[in-house]
Amino acid sequence: xxxxxxxxxxxxxxxxxxxxxIWIICLVYFFPIIYMFLTSLKHETDVVPPRLFFTPxxxxxxxxxxxxxxxxxxxxxxxxxxxxxxxxxxLGVPAAxxxxxxxxxxxxxxxxxxxxxTLLPPVAVIIPVFLLFKTLHLLDTRLGMIIMYxxxxxxxxxxxxxxxxxxxxKELLEAADIDGATRIRSFFKIVLPLARSGIISSALLVxxxxxxxxxxxxxxxxxxxxxxxxYMASYMTQEGLFWAKLxxxxxxxxxxxxxxxxxxxxxxxRGLMMGAVKG
Amino acid sequence: xxxxxxxxxxxxxxxxxxxxxxxxxxxxxxxxxxxILSVLKWIIVRPDMGIRFVGLDNxxxxxxxxxxxxxxxxxxxxxxxxxxxxxxxxxxxxxxxNRKFIGINFVRTLLIAPFFVMDAVVGIIWKTLMLHPSFxxxxxxxxxxxxxxxxxxxSHSLSTIMLLVIWQWTPFFVLILLSGFEGISExxxxxxxxxxxxxxxxxxxxxxxxxxxxxEVAVMLGLIFILKVFGIIYVTTSGGPGISSANLPYLVYxxxxxxxxxxxxxxxxxxxxxxTLVAITAFFRFARSKTxxxxx
Numbered sequence: 330x331x332x333x334x335x336x337x338x339x340x341x342x343x344x345x346x347x348x349x350x351i352w353i354i355c356l357v358y359f360f361p362i363i364y365m366f367l368t369s370l371k372h373e374t375d376v377v378p379p380r381l382f383f384t385p386x387x388x389x390x391x392x393x394x395x396x397x398x399x400x401x402x403x404x405x406x407x408x409x410x411x412x413x414x415x416x417x418x419x420l421g422v423p424a425a426x427x428x429x430x431x432x433x434x435x436x437x438x439x440x441x442x443x444x445x446x447t448l449l450p451p452v453a454v455i456i457p458v459f460l461l462f463k464t465l466h467l468l469d470t471r472l473g474m475i476i477m478y479x480x481x482x483x484x485x486x487x488x489x490x491x492x493x494x495x496x497x498x499k500e501l502l503e504a505a506d507i508d509g510a511t512r513i514r515s516f517f518k519i520v521l522p523l524a525r526s527g528i529i530s531s532a533l534l535v536x537x538x539x540x541x542x543x544x545x546x547x548x549x550x551x552x553x554x555x556x557x558x559x560y561m562a563s564y565m566t567q568e569g570l571f572w573a574k575l576x577x578x579x580x581x582x583x584x585x586x587x588x589x590x591x592x593x594x595x596x597x598x599r600g601l602m603m604g605a606v607k608g
Numbered sequence: 609x610x611x612x613x614x615x616x617x618x619x620x621x622x623x624x625x626x627x628x629x630x631x632x633x634x635x636x637x638x639x640x641x642x643x644i645l646s647v648l649k650w651i652i653v654r655p656d657m658g659i660r661f662v663g664l665d666n667x668x669x670x671x672x673x674x675x676x677x678x679x680x681x682x683x684x685x686x687x688x689x690x691x692x693x694x695x696x697x698x699x700x701x702x703x704x705x706n707r708k709f710i711g712i713n714f715v716r717t718l719l720i721a722p723f724f725v726m727d728a729v730v731g732i733i734w735k736t737l738m739l740h741p742s743f744x745x746x747x748x749x750x751x752x753x754x755x756x757x758x759x760x761x762x763s764h765s766l767s768t769i770m771l772l773v774i775w776q777w778t779p780f781f782v783l784i785l786l787s788g789f790e791g792i793s794e795x796x797x798x799x800x801x802x803x804x805x806x807x808x809x810x811x812x813x814x815x816x817x818x819x820x821x822x823x824e825v826a827v828m829l830g831l832i833f834i835l836k837v838f839g840i841i842y843v844t845t846s847g848g849p850g851i852s853s854a855n856l857p858y859l860v861y862x863x864x865x866x867x868x869x870x871x872x873x874x875x876x877x878x879x880x881x882x883x884t885l886v887a888i889t890a891f892f893r894f895a896r897s898k899t900x901x902x903x904x
Contacts, residue, residue, distance in 0.1 A: 480634025543839030
């Protein structure tokens, strides 16, 4: 064999070695999630000791999805998350539009003000918010949670959408101005279609953040309007021994953000990077 | 400016007002109230003591408290170790995944999943299914190796929290860094090959410097989020044993919502804000000096 062929051969072997290595690493990394899913298909009696082979059952999912208690928390999560996402876009996109195309004297200082609020740790606001909510009877209400999440996530929408808007040439809008279109009309006619992918990816990011949020949820809700993470934490302490059921609830809970994340991770990363580079 | 134009300007400039109002209501206004509460003596479960102005007493009490320094140290260690871990692991995995083969999209999908899993579930599945000393994978491995299972949540509580945070956040780093590696132009890599640069030299002298801004973004966002880790601690260790795995957010939570000591908790919160801003500014300065080094 010539040296060249040997070199080629070595390269090929190395390539396949790498691929095997990558598969192993990724499977090990993903293992806790696979194992959670597998456990959710087990009878409670098969959970311990850990084993890979068992007769699968959907019993746990039936129990979970037929429990009006669990379903009501999932509904809470859904209502809170979707409303927060909707209002974040409704408030954030026009604000980003004004920052980029409006006639503010210092658009950047408004932008940096929004951005700076994301640095604030949630513990800095939680006690006053708790006291205020208690006075206004907003504790343990979905409305209260939605207000918190909109305030906390609007800056993220502004940050991401702004970078997409900056890619739209100003000339386009100026041409529309001359045609007599108002800036508000050109917003719907020109800007919205061009910034669509940015708006959608920021909306999905807000969905994922809000669905998964824990700190505000655990401190501001108790029973009636608590979203699913709060329920999970309390289930863990009260009935932490039923691992199969616990795994089934976890699987159901994790699914929406996981699917959205898998679909949209590329555009979310692009949005984050654009927002950062154009800081 | 004609009146009509002025009206137009007012209209478009008014668009951000609702966003400003809500954001201020949820962040700035409560922050001001936190500042005010931090100079009061107010324990909700002791209405007999009333509410009175005590100046900086709460701050002095916090700063004299040994526990508080332990928790500050925990927070710093947790953040630094997790960020370094995420960066190194993220770079390594992103480099590995930055190649083409059948099934690459599938393995990437597996790897990024933990980032989208909520804190509560991360804590629950690791605490029970994975790390439980008798019934988890931990116990299984220990039995197979004839060892005593590690007491992850007891004697290694803070390290375990770090492990969980790294598991959850490395995928985020991989996502950002991989998009950086994919953006490096073929020409640069080809010319490195022509120059005879080996694999390691290409990685350290060309690929990694080329994605400096991606690394900066990943670490910056990672820092902001890891400083406020809460759910994982709440579900797995509740900050214990003792305060060995508590961070600043958890301590404020415990002071505020268990001891109901409003003054003390808000004083801690104010100190947390200051420390957070110091950490972020310091990192920002450091990153800027590094990037300008790379660019020059």
